Amino acid sequence: MEFYSTNPYNGKQVGKYTAQTKEETTVVLNNSGKAFREWKKTPLSYRTELLQKAGQVLRDNVEEYAKMITQEMGKPISESRAEVNKCAWVCDYYAENADEFLASAEIKTDATHSYVRHDPIGSVFAIMPWNFPFWQVFRFAAPTLTAGNTGILKHAPNVFGCALKIEEVFEKAGYPKGVFQNLIVHHDQTEMIIAHDAVQAVTLTGSEAAGSAVAELSGKYIKKSLLELGGNNSFIVWEDADIDRAVKTAVSARMLNCGQSCIAAKRFILLEGIYDEFISKFKTAVNELKPGDTMDDSTQVGALARKDLADQLQRQVKRSLEQGAELLLGGEQNNCFHQPTILGNVKPGMAAFDEETFGTLAAIIKAQNIEEAFELSEKSTFGLGTTVFTKNIEKAMEMAGSVSDGAYFVNELVKSNPRLPFGGTKRSGYGRELAKExxxxxxxxxxxxxxA
Known part of the structure; x- marks a missing residue:
């Protein structure tokens, strides 16, 4: 089987990759298990030293890696550079903090000495998505390898070029052979991989359907699993908010990465007192975003990663309009490019409210008061994160307990940070990435x- 990666901006082929056979995959799995037996014995100081080197490799080659990201999945080159640099940051973070995180925890009991130590478990199989092709991998790999585990990556087929570059980062940093390996395989080998004795855990970032399938297989073979799935984040603006600041943040929260992010703000819930002002300023700000060649530093909106993704977003726009939503801006599609689009008068039951919209579509919802705003926010099967914009910080903090999501941000867009745990609830998955967790x-x- 052959895999092809195509630049969504111009339709040109970026790479061609031949799938590994089951026999070749088995060799990779066996090598991972063999490497683990030696890697787990290496001093933590050596592992953190290599992780620091990996961060430096990323910084030294930021242009090369950013170019591969942009060519394979279409985000503007400036955002690709930022992604590579964020990966270097997560390497630095765990290199600096691993010793503290992995330290034994003393516990007083009737024993002479009792404590909990933190040992590696084996090979961890990572199934990663295309939308942040470097970052999603490094936020798994940095802590997992540093803890003494080995890693096996199955990336999304349209970013196999990025997968090879990531494997190259660890090679250049001096990691022993077999500690981090990349697989070029179709999903039909997933069960065989999870079932392999070397694999002790699975981490997946992807769709709800993929998460359900992997969770089922993990349960079948009694393997630990971590799932980071979809999201339908709400962005709530109270009447006392700084509207200009809220609008500026909202544009980034929805349009960053061409809207292709699980933690992007997708439902903008506005109190009626500021509804018209926010929409007016938001429309202006979104309309001023510059589309264009994704390799141009000035480009702010690129193409979606694949045409089928743009088609799906267009169907959601049309269904929402048929259900009574109002088109306030955009709404058109041209191959992989989808205009930044704003829909007003969005209500529960509409596609733009109920479904995850993975692209440049903002759904605007009106709420009569704070209580209704939070009720509307909670009307979702997903639970990744919520943003609230207000000057009343005390009141906003009081409301944190009423949010069932995995994150609650006040006056800032929901985003991942190496220093803070990241993960969701409900159909957004389970488990936590980043930080000590x-x-x-x-x-x-x-x-x-x-x-004694």
């Missing part, structure tokens, strides 16, 4: 009890 997901929390 991310490193603890794939360790054996081993109880040690000693009685």
């Amino acid at each position: 991310g490193m603890m997901e794939f360790v054996n929390k081993k109880t040690v009890y000693v009685k």
